Each structure stands twice: as structure tokens, then as C-alpha cells.
Amino acid sequence: MNDSSLVANAAGFRAQLIDWYDQSARDLPWRSQPSLYKTVVSEFMLQQTQVKTVLPYFHNWLQVFPSFEALASASEEAVVKQWEGLGYYSRARNLHKLARIISDLDSIPTDAKSWLALPGIGPYAAAAVCSIVFSDPSAVVDGNVVRILSRLVADRSEYKTTTDAAKTHQSLATALLNHARPGDHNQAMMELGATVCQNQKPQCLLCPVQSICQAKAQGIETKIPRFNKTKAVKQTVERAWIVSPKGVLLYRIPQTASRMKGLHEMPSLEVLNLKTPKTSPLIVRKRSITKYRITERFHQISPEKAFNGDLPDHFLWANTDSIASLTFTGPHRKWITELIDIVSEKQQGSNTHANSAPDTKNSLNFRGSSNP
DNA sequence: AAGACGGGGCG
DNA sequence: CGCCCAGTCTT
Structure with missing residues (x-):
């Protein structure tokens, strides 16, 4: 040179x-x-x-x-x-x-x-x-x-x-x-x-x-x-949107993990040991993590399907109060807001047909029900 | 020396 | 959707 x-x-x-x-x-x-x-x-x-x-x-x-x-x-x-x-x-x-x-x-x-x-x-x-x-x-x-x-x-x-x-x-x-x-x-x-x-x-x-x-x-x-350009790697992650009277189910990344230790996100179907539903997801969102191009698909799943007994380690139910104080990975905080809106709109529609499913927003607003 | 590590902005 | 951005740490 x-x-x-x-x-x-x-x-x-x-x-x-x-x-x-x-x-x-x-x-x-x-x-x-x-x-x-x-x-x-x-x-x-x-x-x-x-x-x-x-x-x-x-x-x-x-x-x-x-x-x-x-x-x-x-x-x-x-x-x-x-x-x-x-x-x-x-x-x-x-x-x-x-x-x-x-x-x-x-x-x-x-x-x-x-x-x-x-x-x-x-x-x-x-x-x-x-x-x-x-x-x-x-x-x-x-x-x-x-x-x-x-x-x-x-x-x-x-x-x-x-x-x-x-x-x-x-x-x-x-x-x-x-x-x-x-x-x-x-x-x-x-x-x-x-x-x-x-x-x-x-x-x-x-x-x-x-x-x-x-x-x-x-x-x-x-x-x-x-x-020399590194080519992107495409990945798809299936995730669960599970709401019970205690709030929304979240996953806390273990301290033994290599990255984003202690941060919260909505659980993948993989960590829940669930299979991907045939039904279409509530929302599909994309994000990029270094060389990875990740598509995240959020499925609505009933709380009974998640666990038989006690909540395992790294899982928690979060209401609107506890969500505010938690730290989330990437855009998951924003996506929770989107999911709440989408699901509550759906229930508005179904509630007009005289059947009464539990309301998502009310569940998440339930005070006093917090994580273990 | 190579891989991993996040997320948002922009054309 | 591809590319970019005041790098550092681990293996």
C-alpha cells in the first residue's frame, strides 16, 4: 500500500x-x-x-x-x-x-x-x-x-x-x-x-x-x-401466547445461557415442549440478530396445554404491573402490546355472540397475581 | 483467526 | 429485504 x-x-x-x-x-x-x-x-x-x-x-x-x-x-x-x-x-x-x-x-x-x-x-x-x-x-x-x-x-x-x-x-x-x-x-x-x-x-x-x-x-x-460479505442465515422461531387469569406466560433466559442472561421473552414452543399448531399464528414478526434473519410466529395456546402441575424454573406469569418492571429481549415488550390488542379485538367480536371467554386485558390487569 | 453478540434505521 | 453502524470478548 x-x-x-x-x-x-x-x-x-x-x-x-x-x-x-x-x-x-x-x-x-x-x-x-x-x-x-x-x-x-x-x-x-x-x-x-x-x-x-x-x-x-x-x-x-x-x-x-x-x-x-x-x-x-x-x-x-x-x-x-x-x-x-x-x-x-x-x-x-x-x-x-x-x-x-x-x-x-x-x-x-x-x-x-x-x-x-x-x-x-x-x-x-x-x-x-x-x-x-x-x-x-x-x-x-x-x-x-x-x-x-x-x-x-x-x-x-x-x-x-x-x-x-x-x-x-x-x-x-x-x-x-x-x-x-x-x-x-x-x-x-x-x-x-x-x-x-x-x-x-x-x-x-x-x-x-x-x-x-x-x-x-x-x-x-x-x-x-x-x-468479504457474510451471508445471512434464516431462522424461524415458533412462540406461544398463553394467557391465564394470572397473566401472560413469560420465559426468563437462564443465567447459564451464553447470551441475554436474565432477560425475558415470550416462550418458544421448543422450551415448552409443544408442537407447532396447524392453525395460523396470531402475528408473524421479523427481526435480525447479527447474521441471523429470524421470523417469529406467535401462536395462541390455551394455558391447560402448557403445564400439568407447577410452573417450572425460568417461567413466570406476568401481569401489566410486573411486565413494566421486567427487561425484555429485543422487541418482545412491544410485541406483547400488539398481541394484547389483537386478542382483545378478537374477543370483542366473539363476545357479541353471547359466549363469554375470559378477557385478555382484564386478565393482564389483574392486580396481586404476580410471578413466583 | 474465527464466531458470537442486538437492534434499529434506511433506501 | 439487504446493508450499515464510534468493537469486544470468547473459543
């Missing part, structure tokens, strides 16, 4: 970039009155998650956990609950661990190498936090920076993952770093990638370094960087 001319002109690159950033930086909440805590929280939330998605979560988080100490004092359950819907829940657990470590520390390390040892802190986050908060001269290489650097030098290599590409470009990023303002330089790189040097439709006319971009010169900017 020929990056020698870019490195030779590093001073010019830094100046163009930082001038553009001073002019164009978005007004983001973690940038106003910055602190170590706000920076760390934002960096955790922004991993694999877009700014627009993070914004409301960041705001609410600061209200509930305004400091490392407040976060350290909270239970893990409360922390995960506050993270509900953001995904990658290990981020929340690691942020919680980090808060407890930081709170106990006599002096907080200020260099990326030391931060690398902390939970949830990888090469990217260590450089980001330490450069932004402590002016540590560490260059970040995230997906944005990979895209910018790949294009600047017209790197046609095909990469397996962003991590692989990041390793390749780390030395160039380091060579370009602005040591007078490392934090702003790093944020400027990511800002440029997010708002100008975009993946699909790069806004080259707005780019402060368009004149030195080799990919642009060759007209191949949209073809770089190259990643």
Missing part, C-alpha cells in the same frame, strides 16, 4: 481536518461539558450502534446514573434494565464492572495501554477515551477511520472484518495523529466518516481532503474498503 505521500503531507492533512471539524462538528450531548464519565458512557453505547439510536439512551442514562459512583452503586439488574433495547448487553455489564473498578481506584490511569486492561475496553475505546479526556496521543481506528484511510490511499485489499482492517491501518492512523489536539483529531476522523466519507454515498464535494484522496482520483471511492 502506498501511503508515503500522505504521511509526507501529514501536517497539511491534520490542518485541513481540524479546520473542517472546528467548522462542522455536530452538537452532540457528550461533547458539551465533557467529562470522563460522559465520554466512557458514550463510547460504550456507540460501539456498533449509530449516533441517532444512542441519543435518547444517553440522555436517560445520565438522568438515572449521573456518575461512576451512581452506576457502581446500582444493581446489575437495574443497569441492564436501563440498557434494554440497545443490544449487545455485555456492554452494559462491562460498563457496570468498569464503574465499580474506577470508583475504587485511587488514581485513574490516563494512557491507552493501561485502559486496555479494563473490562469492555478494547483498542478503539482505550484510544478514544484517553485521547479525548487525557489528550493521550493514541489514534483511534474504527469503521469510519478504516473507510477514510482505505480511500485516501486507494487500498483495494479485501478484509475479513473491520478488526482486521483496523490492524492494517493502525500505523497510518498513528502517523497522521495531531499531537496538539489528539482527542479532537480522532473525533474529527470519525465525524468525517459518519457525515461525509460515508459508505454508500460519500459526499466528496464536502470533504476537506478530497484533493489528496486516491480513491476519488480513480473514481473508485464507493468500492473501497472491500469486505
Whole structure:
């Protein structure tokens, strides 16, 4: 890869970039009155998650956990609950661990190498936090920076993952770093990638370094960087909508599970040991989990079919009160609302024919019947 | 080195 | 419906 001319002109690159950033930086909440805590929280939330998605979560988080100490004092359950819907829940657990470590520390390390040892802190986050908060001269290489650097030098290599590409470009990023303002330089790189040097439709006319971009010169900017694409895997999950006078039947993912431990969802027919009904499902919904494209079909099932005797471990009946306090996987909280509406509408119709089935909404509103 | 890990937004 | 997004941890 020929990056020698870019490195030779590093001073010019830094100046163009930082001038553009001073002019164009978005007004983001973690940038106003910055602190170590706000920076760390934002960096955790922004991993694999877009700014627009993070914004409301960041705001609410600061209200509930305004400091490392407040976060350290909270239970893990409360922390995960506050993270509900953001995904990658290990981020929340690691942020919680980090808060407890930081709170106990006599002096907080200020260099990326030391931060690398902390939970949830990888090469990217260590450089980001330490450069932004402590002016540590560490260059970040995230997906944005990979895209910018790949294009600047017209790197046609095909990469397996962003991590692989990041390793390749780390030395160039380091060579370009602005040591007078490392934090702003790093944020400027990511800002440029997010708002100008975009993946699909790069806004080259707005780019402060368009004149030195080799990919642009060759007209191949949209073809770089190259990643070998992983194909999606399709799955179907059959689930049960079971309502009794005690509420709706939910499943709590065991602590022994590899992912989403302790989170709640509507039980699959598989964990209930039930066969898929011939009748059509109440609703069918789709979601994506990393490479998986999952179709979830919700079947209405009478409570007698679920269990003969006592409720086994990991199952619970939830009414509208307890549902509010539980943490759900993905969109299951939203889907419960949809199912309640659909089933209650059906019963409205059948109730006009003078037969009286138990009403779903009344069952779920039953106070005092709660989970074991 | 490869796989796993969530969810929402967008064209 | 396919692709994208301020990565890290585990195996």
C-alpha cells in the first residue's frame, strides 16, 4: 500500500481536518461539558450502534446514573434494565464492572495501554477515551477511520472484518495523529466518516481532503474498503401466547445461557415442549440478530396445554404491573402490546355472540397475581 | 483467526 | 429485504 505521500503531507492533512471539524462538528450531548464519565458512557453505547439510536439512551442514562459512583452503586439488574433495547448487553455489564473498578481506584490511569486492561475496553475505546479526556496521543481506528484511510490511499485489499482492517491501518492512523489536539483529531476522523466519507454515498464535494484522496482520483471511492460479505442465515422461531387469569406466560433466559442472561421473552414452543399448531399464528414478526434473519410466529395456546402441575424454573406469569418492571429481549415488550390488542379485538367480536371467554386485558390487569 | 453478540434505521 | 453502524470478548 502506498501511503508515503500522505504521511509526507501529514501536517497539511491534520490542518485541513481540524479546520473542517472546528467548522462542522455536530452538537452532540457528550461533547458539551465533557467529562470522563460522559465520554466512557458514550463510547460504550456507540460501539456498533449509530449516533441517532444512542441519543435518547444517553440522555436517560445520565438522568438515572449521573456518575461512576451512581452506576457502581446500582444493581446489575437495574443497569441492564436501563440498557434494554440497545443490544449487545455485555456492554452494559462491562460498563457496570468498569464503574465499580474506577470508583475504587485511587488514581485513574490516563494512557491507552493501561485502559486496555479494563473490562469492555478494547483498542478503539482505550484510544478514544484517553485521547479525548487525557489528550493521550493514541489514534483511534474504527469503521469510519478504516473507510477514510482505505480511500485516501486507494487500498483495494479485501478484509475479513473491520478488526482486521483496523490492524492494517493502525500505523497510518498513528502517523497522521495531531499531537496538539489528539482527542479532537480522532473525533474529527470519525465525524468525517459518519457525515461525509460515508459508505454508500460519500459526499466528496464536502470533504476537506478530497484533493489528496486516491480513491476519488480513480473514481473508485464507493468500492473501497472491500469486505468479504457474510451471508445471512434464516431462522424461524415458533412462540406461544398463553394467557391465564394470572397473566401472560413469560420465559426468563437462564443465567447459564451464553447470551441475554436474565432477560425475558415470550416462550418458544421448543422450551415448552409443544408442537407447532396447524392453525395460523396470531402475528408473524421479523427481526435480525447479527447474521441471523429470524421470523417469529406467535401462536395462541390455551394455558391447560402448557403445564400439568407447577410452573417450572425460568417461567413466570406476568401481569401489566410486573411486565413494566421486567427487561425484555429485543422487541418482545412491544410485541406483547400488539398481541394484547389483537386478542382483545378478537374477543370483542366473539363476545357479541353471547359466549363469554375470559378477557385478555382484564386478565393482564389483574392486580396481586404476580410471578413466583 | 474465527464466531458470537442486538437492534434499529434506511433506501 | 439487504446493508450499515464510534468493537469486544470468547473459543
